[in-house]
Structure formats: C-alpha cells, structure tokens
Amino acid sequence: MNIQMRNIHKSFGTNRVLSGVDFDLREGEVHALMGENGAGKSTLMNILTGLHNRDEGSIQINGSETSFRNPKEAEENGIAFIHQELNIWPDMTVLDNLFIGKEMTSRFGVLNMKQMKALAAEQFAKLSVSIPLTQEAGECSVGQQQMIEIAKALMTNAKVIIMDEPTAALTEREITKLFEVIRALRKEGVSIVYISHRMEEIFAICDRITVMRDGKAVDTKDIPETSFDEVVRKMVGRELTERYPARHPAPGETVLEVKDLKRKGRFEDISFSVKAGEIVGVSGLMGAGRTEVMRAIFGLDPLDSGEIWIRGKKVNIRKPDDAVKHGIGFITEDRKDEGLVLDFSVRENMALPNLFSFSSKGFISGKKEQEFVDTLTKRLQIKTHTTETAARSLSGGNQQKVVIAKWIGIGPSVLILDEPTRGVDVGAKREIYQLMNELTDRGVAILMISSELPEVLGMSDRILVVHEGRITGEVDGKQATQEHIMTLATGGQ
Structure with missing residues (x-):
C-alpha cells in the first residue's frame, strides 16, 4: 500500500x-x-x-x-x-x-x-x-x-x-x-x-x-x-551537547531503608537503602517484580512482612497517604490510569497532592496555586495552550511532565520514578534528567525503575537488579555494563 x-x-x-x-x-x-x-x-x-x-x-x-x-x-x-x-x-x-x-x-x-x-x-x-x-x-x-x-x-x-x-x-x-x-x-x-x-x-x-x-x-x-x-x-532546533548530563553525586544520610520485604507470589527478601542525593536505578525484565516492590513501599499494595525505615525511624505505610506524609512521591509507569485525572485541567492535576500548601483555615489561595502551577509549567517546559487545558488533550510526553510536576510539588525526600521517560522525546528526556540532578543536589533520594538499559547506566549511581522477585545483584553505576546487568536480570551470576 x-x-x-x-x-x-x-x-x-x-x-x-x-x-x-x-x-x-x-x-x-x-x-x-x-x-x-x-x-x-x-x-x-x-x-x-x-x-x-x-x-x-x-x-x-x-x-x-x-x-x-x-x-x-x-x-x-x-x-x-x-x-x-x-x-x-x-x-x-x-x-x-x-x-x-x-x-x-x-x-x-x-x-x-x-x-x-x-x-x-x-x-x-x-x-x-x-x-x-x-x-x-x-x-x-x-x-x-x-x-x-x-x-x-x-x-x-x-x-x-x-x-x-x-x-x-x-x-x-x-x-x-x-x-x-x-x-x-x-x-x-x-x-x-x-x-x-x-x-x-x-x-x-x-x-x-x-x-x-x-x-x-x-x-x-x-x-x-x-x-x-x-x-x-x-x-x-538546537544542538544537544550530551545525552545524559554529568552527575557529581555526594550521597548523605540514608533516607529510605527497606528490610526483608515480602509479598507472596510477587517478591521476597527485598532489602536495600537509598541515601540523600543518590539515584539508585532498578533494572530487570518485565514481570521481575520491580514495580510491585515500589507499589508496596508506597502503600498501593499490601505487604505480607518486612520493615520500612525513613531516616532511621521505622514507619507503618498502609496507604499512599501514609507514604506522602513521610515524604515519599511515586510517579507510576501508567500515567493514564494512575498518574492523571484525564478530565481535570493541567492546573488541577498539578495542584491535587499539594492543596495543603495553598490552604489556610480551609480556604485555597487561588493566587498561590496559580503561581505554583505556572512555575512548574515553565520549569518543565510543558506545552499546553493554557493551564486550564484538560490533561487528556496533551501529548503523551507532556502528560508525563504534568505527573512529574505534581509530585515534585510536595517537596519529597524520596521520589520513586517508574519509567520516567516512557514516551518522552529526546529533548524532554534530557530536561527530566537535568531535573533529577537538581533534585538530588537538593538532597532528594531517587529510585528509578527503567527498562532502558542506556538510561539506567547513564543516570544511576548504584543499580539494583531484580530477577523473579528477588534482588540478584547490586552494581556500582560507574562500573556497570549492559552485559552485566542482563546477566543478573536473567538469573546469572
């Protein structure tokens, strides 16, 4: 044809x-x-x-x-x-x-x-x-x-x-x-x-x-x-000097630590930690349990056993509200069903988890809300006719930027990114990578799940590899290779 x-x-x-x-x-x-x-x-x-x-x-x-x-x-x-x-x-x-x-x-x-x-x-x-x-x-x-x-x-x-x-x-x-x-x-x-x-x-x-x-x-x-x-x-319409911006990590105190997490049929013996200012990549084949672990940490799915510690204090996270109160943000891989309310405007989506920031005595300050939304729209270069445009009318990549913006707005100490650049163009990817660097420079601890091995290698300080619900290896980001990661991801040593 x-x-x-x-x-x-x-x-x-x-x-x-x-x-x-x-x-x-x-x-x-x-x-x-x-x-x-x-x-x-x-x-x-x-x-x-x-x-x-x-x-x-x-x-x-x-x-x-x-x-x-x-x-x-x-x-x-x-x-x-x-x-x-x-x-x-x-x-x-x-x-x-x-x-x-x-x-x-x-x-x-x-x-x-x-x-x-x-x-x-x-x-x-x-x-x-x-x-x-x-x-x-x-x-x-x-x-x-x-x-x-x-x-x-x-x-x-x-x-x-x-x-x-x-x-x-x-x-x-x-x-x-x-x-x-x-x-x-x-x-x-x-x-x-x-x-x-x-x-x-x-x-x-x-x-x-x-x-x-x-x-x-x-x-x-x-x-x-x-x-x-x-x-x-x-x-x-311009030159991009580097695909992955240089990182100069200076990890601080341990912000998040999980011990012996288990959910029957999904994962077990999951233990790791993330420090302030660090990007920990999470790699593995589809169905290995990467996303399931992060959903449980955020309180979306129940845990059978295990402990979650924030800044040295054991916490009880049973639902997403608990996670947010402890400073955890979660950008899910499925932006359409879990990341956005598609019929809500760009402004409403960005403001949703941050309403307490604009509220006083039960009243929302429209001016503060709009300033917040305008700042993030400009910072992430979200292409939208106005911030009152419905989220469903944006391109996939711009929808992803809105999801990122709403969680950045809560000022998280831990940010979980599940496929953060899925469906995002090369220019916008670099903007997201630069934003990740800025967040870690401010002491945010980042967990990044990605199916793109070049992205995992290009942005991670450490890499956790998951195979059939278990962590099969931890690799230093500077020493990691695609071959090494794939070997661990398929159950090899």
Whole structure:
C-alpha cells in the first residue's frame, strides 16, 4: 500500500497543530516518524485513520483520493493503529480484548471459541508471549498489555501498521522479538509507520525517517543518509551537547531503608537503602517484580512482612497517604490510569497532592496555586495552550511532565520514578534528567525503575537488579555494563 499525504493542516480551536505537512509511505517499508512531544506526529496519523478530520490537504492511497470516516473503516481497509495510550478493557479477558468487535462465530451465530483461541495462540507464539488467554487484561503489566495490542493489530492482516511508541514498556528481549516480526512483515509487503523517541531503534529497524517540529515536516531522509546528531538537531532546533548530563553525586544520610520485604507470589527478601542525593536505578525484565516492590513501599499494595525505615525511624505505610506524609512521591509507569485525572485541567492535576500548601483555615489561595502551577509549567517546559487545558488533550510526553510536576510539588525526600521517560522525546528526556540532578543536589533520594538499559547506566549511581522477585545483584553505576546487568536480570551470576 502506497500513501501520500499532502499539505495537511489541522487546528483544535486556536491551537494550530499541523501546518502543511507532507508525508509519504511506500509499500513494504518501515518509516520512522520522529519529533518532540507535541510536534504533531500522532495527530497526523489520527487524520490518516479517520479519528480526526483534516482542515486542509489531501490523502491518496494507491493513487486514489481517500478519506476514512473513523478508525474502524481505516482498519477494514487495511490500516491498523497501535496507540501509545493502550485501548485495553481491564475487566475483560485477554482473549476478549483480542477479538473485541471482531468476534468469530459459527454459521449459527455462536462464538467459535476454539478458533479464536487457536488464532490468539498462534499470534502470541510469533511474539513469544506467554499470557493466559483467560486472565483479565487489567491484571497484566503495561508491557503485557502492549504485546496484546500488537497481537491484536497483527490479527487484522493489515497492509499498513502504525506503531506509536510500541516498545516503551517492553524489555530488550521483547523488543528483539518485535523487530523480528517487523522484518518478517516488511518482507510480506506490509508498511510500518514507526513513531518512537528511542533513537537506537530507529537506526536499527527503519528504512526512512521523517522529522517533525512544531507541526511541520522539516525533513525526510533514508536512514543511511542521516545520523543521530542530525536527527536530534532537526527535532529540537538546537544542538544537544550530551545525552545524559554529568552527575557529581555526594550521597548523605540514608533516607529510605527497606528490610526483608515480602509479598507472596510477587517478591521476597527485598532489602536495600537509598541515601540523600543518590539515584539508585532498578533494572530487570518485565514481570521481575520491580514495580510491585515500589507499589508496596508506597502503600498501593499490601505487604505480607518486612520493615520500612525513613531516616532511621521505622514507619507503618498502609496507604499512599501514609507514604506522602513521610515524604515519599511515586510517579507510576501508567500515567493514564494512575498518574492523571484525564478530565481535570493541567492546573488541577498539578495542584491535587499539594492543596495543603495553598490552604489556610480551609480556604485555597487561588493566587498561590496559580503561581505554583505556572512555575512548574515553565520549569518543565510543558506545552499546553493554557493551564486550564484538560490533561487528556496533551501529548503523551507532556502528560508525563504534568505527573512529574505534581509530585515534585510536595517537596519529597524520596521520589520513586517508574519509567520516567516512557514516551518522552529526546529533548524532554534530557530536561527530566537535568531535573533529577537538581533534585538530588537538593538532597532528594531517587529510585528509578527503567527498562532502558542506556538510561539506567547513564543516570544511576548504584543499580539494583531484580530477577523473579528477588534482588540478584547490586552494581556500582560507574562500573556497570549492559552485559552485566542482563546477566543478573536473567538469573546469572
């Protein structure tokens, strides 16, 4: 399938999102679409698949002018879109999610469960996925949900698949398998639009790249004809001197210490400490128990046994309110369901955990609240028309910045970051890294869970590696290598 999009314009109210964008997709190519958060990448693809109407411009598919009325019509015509924000029904089974709206029935209208299970098992085998089809999707990790979405798209026999940050929650092993699938699809003539902020992936899997900035397509090139530095420069409009800012840690007193934490079936014998001014990275394969440990420390999930100590004092954390009172902030990996109230404004989301700071005798000072929100919006360079804009209308990366802002606002002594740069562009990533450095310079102790090994190695002073619910090793950040971390993450010594 060949697609030509010409002179595409789109505005939402007074906010112009796309200004005359041209984009081509050839049959059997993997075409990268890159740009900072808010550059218009997802909007362009939403116009292609009929989720949004274009204000101006034309779309031709195989030489014929085309306009889809909705994504379902686009899918019926061979174009599938795997969105960054996953379309999972949490209370339905994995099998139901795979076939929702596309159920297989016998000639008598009865669900053909045997056929659906066989097809689902075949797709899971291709992706090396081992998730029980009868399990509720809401019980799956974010990474597992991502693989469900990928499997769902592959089952449509699409001629074009749009992947928006497909590897954001996947492990290295799962990414390798996904790339094998993409290469096989390319050989079959399937075209892939690959939206990602992970530069290594772009150069590993893509044939061409289109870079967008401020609602415009600034360049399209064959991958061998460009470079990392050139792509970054065109994305952000400036040079980025270093990918990871230099750290000069000066660890102070132990702020957080956990001893022998256990939750049956999830993790056991978890003991570690974090000092003021230190970044401790937490690495491991998906499902190893990294997130589960942090959720228990924050009081989101119960502990069976173990102790939590803050500044040398044993504390009892049974719910998130307890954690916040003890100075712990938690930026979860799932910003849509756990990090934000999507229908609330940017201002309301940022202020939510900080209302006590603006309150006096039961009254909230609107002026203090707005000053707080404006300061953080400017500091994190959050792209929003106004702070009264609903959080759901922001790009994924800007939503992530809002989540970070609201927890920074409580002035935490311990900050847990679970996949802090998931779905965030290269320029914004560096801003988050610089912010982490600023926080540790002020004595904040940071725990960072990340599936990106370069990020773990680039930002951690120490690294804890988790395998099957246990810490299998602790590595000095300066001496760590990807090979060493992966060995520990897979149960090796």
